Amino acid sequence: MIFQVARQLREAGVLGMNRRNADFIMPCNPRSLFPLVDDKVLTKKLASAHQIPTPLIYHIITSHGDIAALEGKLGSQNQFAVKPARGSGGSGIVLVMDRTAKAFITQSGEAISREDFTHHISDILSGIYSLGGLEDRAIVEALIHPDPVFAAVTYQGVPDVRVVVYQGIPVMSMVRLPTRASDGKANLHRGAIGAGIELKSGTTVTAVHRSQVVTHHPDTGKPVSGIQVPYWDSMLLMAARTWEMTGLGYIGVDLVIDRERGPLLLELNARPGLAIQMANREGLLKRLERIDGTPGTIFATPESRVAWAKEAFKKA
Amino acid sequence: MLFYRIVWLGYPLLPTAPGQVWQLLINAHVKDEEKEINLEIGLPSEHAGRMLVEERITSGNLNFALLRKGPDRIGVWAGRAGQEGEEVAYRTTIIIRPQRTPKAQPPILGKSLPPAEKDEQALAERLAERWNNLASKPRIRAVAATVWGEWGPNPPAEGDLKKWKHLQEKQGPLKSLLLLLRAAGLQAQVAEGLRLVEGIRTQPLIWIEVWNDKIWEILWPGTGEIDRNPASFLPLATGETPSLRISGGELLDIRWSLSRQILSKWNLHFERIRRSDRFLDHWSLFRLPAEFQGTFRILLLVPIGVLIISVLRNLVGFPTFGIFMPVLMALAFRNTGLAYGLGIFAGVLLVGYTVRRGLDKLHLLLVPRMSLIVTLVISCFTVLALIGSKLGLREFMAVGLLPFVILTMVIERFFVLVEEAGVREGIRTAVGSAAVSVISYQIISWEPLQLTLFIYPELLAPVAAIQILMGRYTGYRFSELFRFKTLRKAP
Numbered sequence: 001m002i003f004q005v006a007r008q009l010r011e012a013g014v015l016g017m018n019r020r021n022a023d024f025i026m027p028c029n030p031r032s033l034f035p036l037v038d039d040k041v042l043t044k045k046l047a048s049a050h051q052i053p054t055p056l057i058y059h060i061i062t063s064h065g066d067i068a069a070l071e072g073k074l075g076s077q078n079q080f081a082v083k084p085a086r087g088s089g090g091s092g093i094v095l096v097m098d099r100t101a102k103a104f105i106t107q108s109g110e111a112i113s114r115e116d117f118t119h120h121i122s123d124i125l126s127g128i129y130s131l132g133g134l135e136d137r138a139i140v141e142a143l144i145h146p147d148p149v150f151a152a153v154t155y156q157g158v159p160d161v162r163v164v165v166y167q168g169i170p171v172m173s174m175v176r177l178p179t180r181a182s183d184g185k186a187n188l189h190r191g192a193i194g195a196g197i198e199l200k201s202g203t204t205v206t207a208v209h210r211s212q213v214v215t216h217h218p219d220t221g222k223p224v225s226g227i228q229v230p231y232w233d234s235m236l237l238m239a240a241r242t243w244e245m246t247g248l249g250y251i252g253v254d255l256v257i258d259r260e261r262g263p264l265l266l267e268l269n270a271r272p273g274l275a276i277q278m279a280n281r282e283g284l285l286k287r288l289e290r291i292d293g294t295p296g297t298i299f300a301t302p303e304s305r306v307a308w309a310k311e312a313f314k315k316a
Numbered sequence: 317m318l319f320y321r322i323v324w325l326g327y328p329l330l331p332t333a334p335g336q337v338w339q340l341l342i343n344a345h346v347k348d349e350e351k352e353i354n355l356e357i358g359l360p361s362e363h364a365g366r367m368l369v370e371e372r373i374t375s376g377n378l379n380f381a382l383l384r385k386g387p388d389r390i391g392v393w394a395g396r397a398g399q400e401g402e403e404v405a406y407r408t409t410i411i412i413r414p415q416r417t418p419k420a421q422p423p424i425l426g427k428s429l430p431p432a433e434k435d436e437q438a439l440a441e442r443l444a445e446r447w448n449n450l451a452s453k454p455r456i457r458a459v460a461a462t463v464w465g466e467w468g469p470n471p472p473a474e475g476d477l478k479k480w481k482h483l484q485e486k487q488g489p490l491k492s493l494l495l496l497l498r499a500a501g502l503q504a505q506v507a508e509g510l511r512l513v514e515g516i517r518t519q520p521l522i523w524i525e526v527w528n529d530k531i532w533e534i535l536w537p538g539t540g541e542i543d544r545n546p547a548s549f550l551p552l553a554t555g556e557t558p559s560l561r562i563s564g565g566e567l568l569d570i571r572w573s574l575s576r577q578i579l580s581k582w583n584l585h586f587e588r589i590r591r592s593d594r595f596l597d598h599w600s601l602f603r604l605p606a607e608f609q610g611t612f613r614i615l616l617l618v619p620i621g622v623l624i625i626s627v628l629r630n631l632v633g634f635p636t637f638g639i640f641m642p643v644l645m646a647l648a649f650r651n652t653g654l655a656y657g658l659g660i661f662a663g664v665l666l667v668g669y670t671v672r673r674g675l676d677k678l679h680l681l682l683v684p685r686m687s688l689i690v691t692l693v694i695s696c697f698t699v700l701a702l703i704g705s706k707l708g709l710r711e712f713m714a715v716g717l718l719p720f721v722i723l724t725m726v727i728e729r730f731f732v733l734v735e736e737a738g739v740r741e742g743i744r745t746a747v748g749s750a751a752v753s754v755i756s757y758q759i760i761s762w763e764p765l766q767l768t769l770f771i772y773p774e775l776l777a778p779v780a781a782i783q784i785l786m787g788r789y790t791g792y793r794f795s796e797l798f799r800f801k802t803l804r805k806a807p
Contacts, residue, residue: 005797008804016800018630019790091736119679126682128732189737211799277803 013283015274024166024288028249029270036246037268040085040139047265050245052238054265055081055258056142067121070140074099079143082121084129086136088269090187092129094120095143095157107156107184144264147257149230153177153193155219157184161197161235161255161263164272164284168243169298169305170236171287171313173197174279175204175229180219188275193217195224196280200314202232208278233306235263240302240309242268252276287313338410338512340550341573346393347401348565353378355393356561357570358508358520358553360410363387366550367411374405388553397565412512412547436487439479440499443472447500453528456535456542459497463489463540490537494524497535503527504535508559509551516573520552520559550574601770609770614647616769617760619779621646624756626786633795635748637726644719645753646760654757656711658750661723664696665746668727669734689724 009016015024036042044054058080059073074080078099084092094117095107103111112120121138123129130136150159157178164171174194178184181191188194193214195207207214207224216223229235239253242265252272255263277284290312298308346355355378362368373380378395393404446468447455458468471477484492490506497504504527508520524535525546534543543549553559560570601612621643628634636642649657671692675685697715704712726749734742759765769775792800 002794002797005801005804006792009792009797009800012803014792014796014800014803016790016792016796017633018793022788022790091732115679122679122681128682211802213802274800277800281803283803 009283013286013289014277015284015288017274019285020274021271024250025271028167029251030247033246033248034270037248037251037270038086038088039137040083040087040267041137043265043268046245050241052241052245052265053261053263055144055256057139058142059140060085061121061125061138061140064122064125067118070121074140077142080140081143082124083139083141084124084136085139086127086130086134087124088129090185090190092120092124093185095184097143144256144266145259147230147259149227149257150175150177152222153195153217153220153224153227155180155184155217157182157186158256160186160266161229161257162194162272162276163236163239163253163255164251164276165239165242165253166250166288166291167299168240168302169291170199170239170309171291172276172280172282172284173199173236174276175227177207177217177224179209179217188273188279193224194275194279195227196276196282197229198315199236200310202229202235203227204229205315206279206281208275208281211278213278213281229257231257231263236306236309237302238263238265240305243305244302336412336512336576338412338550339575340406340408340410340510341571341575342406343569343571343573344393344404344567345401345569346397346404346562346565346567347399348397349399351564352395353393353397353565354563355404355565355567356383356558357391357393357406358557358559359389359391359406360408360509360550360552361387361389369409369411371406371408373407374403376402376404378402378404380404385557386555388555388557390553390557401568410550436483436495437499439476439483440495443476443480444496444500446470446472452502455500455502456497456526456528456533459493459500459502460535460540460542462496463493463537490522490524493535493537493540497524497526505555507534507551507554509549509553510572510574512548512550512574514575516571518571520572521549523549525551525554601773613766613770614650616773616776617766618643618647619776619783620765620769621756621760623779623783623786624759625752626783628752628755630786630789631793633793634752635745636752637729637745637749638722641719641722641726642749642752643756644722645749646757648719649753649757650761651711651714653711654754656709657757658754660700660712660715661750661753663700664693664723665727665730667696668692668723669731672727672731686724686728689727690720693720693723693727 036046041060044057047054058077059070061067061070078096080096082094082096087093094104094112096104097107098105100111103113104117105111124136124138127134127136144158146154146158153159154177159175159177161173161175163173174196176186176188177193177195178186179191179193183190186192188208191210193207193209195204197203198205204225204227209218215225235255235257238255242251242253243249246268248268248270250270250272252269254266254269256266257263274284294308298304340360342357342359344355344357346353359382360366360368373391375393376397378393378397381392381394383390383392391406444459447458450458461468467477472480480492483495487495494504494506505525506522507525508522510517510520522537523543524537525532526535527533532546534546534549535541536543560567601609604612622639625636625639625642629636629639645657645661652660668689672689675688680688697720700712700715704710704715726746730742730746733745
């Protein structure tokens with residue numbers, strides 16, 4: 001029975017954790033390049049050098065002494081996000097909607113006292129949220145005002161679009177929709193919904209919520225499929241260009257769509273999760289193997305890669 | 317190398333000496349007034365199912381001599397002990413192999429029956445007539461039953477029974493039973509010795525051995541109960557020989573201590589290999605001083621432990637806190653025992669989590685906070701050790717061997733996990749870690765494996781090979797079969 005299930009998964013082209021690590025991440029992502037994506041400050045610098053837009057940085061806090069200076073730097077800006085530069089899985093991120101004399105109001109409406117807020121930043125600096133527990137920096141950046149396209153299927157928070165890119169070619173994509181359970185965060189393991197996006201048209205197809213296939217958002221009750229993602233072609237192109245930008249062969253590109261600025265690169269992930277397969281109800285392995293078997297000419301430019309991917313991976 | 321050691325150096329293929337190993341220690345304190353003292357103590361003897369290694373005698377000023385009397389061995393300490401007294405001791409390691417039952421010889425007991433009056437003898441023979449047509453086994457049962465007054469279907473005459481009761485009172489249960497057994501034509505003798513359980517006794521047990529045509533059965537004179545497992549007893553003296561006799565002085569104190577030994581199994585190989593001149597015997601880990609051998613026994617198991625963890629994580633998909641935490645916990649369980657170890661783990665984690673929750677309000681920075689949790693963990697250990705010593709629980713006192721740094725990290729990570737991913741995820745990972753520790757503990761504490769690795773450290777090479785294979789295993793994890801179940805192609 002076990003071997004039968006394993007065989008069926010292999011026939012469906014499902015990529016497992018071990019295979020992902022051994023055959024894709026290790027050969028394609030040289031260790032030396034990991035800091036480029038693990039440290040969001042470096043990612044942002046690199047992105048701006050490649051003309052890929054990212055959320056505006058207000059301030060970077062490097063030492064505990066800098067914390068006091070934060071409020072001055074913010075000026076009249078009352079809305080911002082605080083993130084650990086080397087955080088993973090969305091941990092340590094606080095989204096501030098408003099400032100009052102005593103407290104910061106987070107996106108979920110909770111008030112955080114100044115003292116707690118300072119403590120949180122010093123936690124970030126101590127490296128609690130960082131990969132490997134190294135000392136870290138805290139990024140204070142512009143809050144994203146999400147495009148209303150996903151408003152009906154989002155509970156608070158900011159939905160983001162994840163594109164898995166292999167050798168510069170977009171392979172599979174999904175949009176991650178925050179729910180009440182995920183506390184406004186767009187991470188699937190916290191309970192966000194992942195809705196697969198058809199690569200050619202850019203419309204959402206099936207969705208997964210905690211390994212269950214769903215058709216409607218659990219909080220808003222609206223259908224999650226059939227939504228056309230705006231700026232789809234430019235988003236695919238941004239994702240494809242991260243190959244030239246980082247040199248990493250197998251990455252997850254996280255994009256957000258801001259109401260005013262359009263698609264922005266939020267972060268890159270050198271160990272993208274496997275849940276995207278559930279969101280698309282399709283295995284990654286067949287697509288990855290197909291890329292391995294293609295002639296090198298299509299890899300020449302990001303445009304040619306996107307064009308090839310849209311034809312190769314369109315839903316019949 | 318392995319092959320060479322087995323074939324040319326005659327290493328055992330299955331290296332554990334099966335059976336039990338016991339350490340016997342007899343301590344006596346004697347003094348005399350004017351005369352020379354003569355102390356005789358029954359010592360254990362060797363036969364096929366029982367092996368004695370490393371006998372050691374302490375005799376102080378006294379002279380020691382070993383006497384053999386039939387199957388028994390008697391240690392004789394003689395000389396002047398003086399007013400102050402003298403400590404004498406006998407120490408040995410006994411290996412019992414229950415599956416190799418001693419080839420029991422039918423006894424050659426002289427007709428010298430216990431001294432009894434003519435009429436007592438006649439009474440016993442008259443009483444024993446009723447069992448004449450029984451086989452020896454049921455006959456033993458029938459005689460034993462008389463101890464609690466059971467005489468079978470046709471009890472003897474009232475007068476005989478009265479006389480017998482009188483005899484029992486006069487001679488005591490031991491002698492009267494022996495008399496009756498012999499009158500019934502059974503081979504029986506008195507034996508003194510110890511039951512093979514851990515403990516200290518100030519006098520040996522006394523029982524009757526009865527031959528049932530195959531083995532010696534053990535009969536308890538007080539209750540008439542029959543023990544058919546002579547391997548669980550250690551006779552020190554049989555027949556007419558008492559296990560303890562002293563003349564010319566005074567015995568102030570004597571103790572027989574038995575303790576179960578595990579280490580001594582190693583000594584067997586140790587002894588052999590130490591005496592050998594062959595090259596690989598020279599370079600064996602047995603050449604290390606004993607205290608370092610213990611360290612290596614554990615060190616050699618760590619690769620196996622981490623191999624198990626990589627199997628459980630990459631093949632099965634258990635969630636664990638870190639890579640090394642489960643194997644270090646498993647090593648600690650060797651000292652605390654599984655149940656206590658897990659209990660302590662859960663307890664410390666719970667206390668740590670509660671305190672960590674409280675600390676969250678104080679807004680301590682990371683490093684001081686972690687150091688505070690280390691302090692807390694060690695305080696927990698101290699309290700547990702103190703409780704352990706009050707209750708006499710060695711398992712609690714061994715708590716100091718738990719990896720406290722790892723426990724601290726586990727508390728912190730558990731807290732962060734619970735905060736971020738919810739209680740369910742936190743408990744899932746904690747239980748996963750505990751399960752992996754238990755599984756690795758079970759494998760690590762398998763003694764044949766320990767000894768195999770210790771004798772053949774080159775086995776680490778195949779272990780490494782399996783680790784490399786695990787590293788290249790790119791198939792699905794067992795847990796992924798469930799995770800991606802919905803994605804499989806309909807057959």
